[in-house]
Amino acid sequence: AQSVTQPDIHITVSEGASLELRCNYSYGATPYLFWYVQSPGQGLQLLLKYFSGDTLVQGIKGFEAEFKRSQSSFNLRKPSVHWSDAAEYFCAVGPRGGRRALTFGSGTRLQVQP
């Protein structure tokens, strides 16, 4: 069965500092990989996704993620964090083909200090 691990429950960074959120997945083949962001009481917004090709994926709001097959990882990065980035971040995997749901990690709550 597929699974997603986000080892960091809570991360605090200073505004302007760089950010890396970790995500590891377990899946029999290469899945589709996603990062979503959720503000309190809100739904999920897609930040970026990986399907194939270039392993470095650019997303919205200045985020990027790198797929590393050898490490089964899909870490999210941002060079300079803004206070508005404070939110919950979810990594998710989805099987290729078929109309099936995503499997989500437990989430990482990002706090940004001024």
Place this chain on the structure above:
Amino acid sequence: GAVVSQHPSWVICKSGTSVKIECRSLDFQATTMFWYRQFPKQSLMLMATSNEGSKATYEQGVEKDKFLINHASLTLSTLTVTSAHPEDSSFYICSARDDWREVSTDTQYFGPGTRLTVL
């Protein structure tokens, strides 16, 4: 871009009553929609897969008779929580898969969620 709406955004009801939550894909067709539940400070857990014109597929442990799903059209799926109890209080989020756009990549678009509080 693809937009998914949910209605209502929040609802408070008395124990024993039923509540219906709507999920609509506003600018695309979605044969398949998904219903997730999210408890406070937890991740999203899939409840069921809703397929237009056929019965929903429920995840293990989710009561079919309690959480009724109807996917009557290509743009609307409804989740009805029957005889709701306080333990059903949660954040319910739907997602929809665009039948035509990015079909090869299974991209899903999420609604804003519905906060259900059962007193």
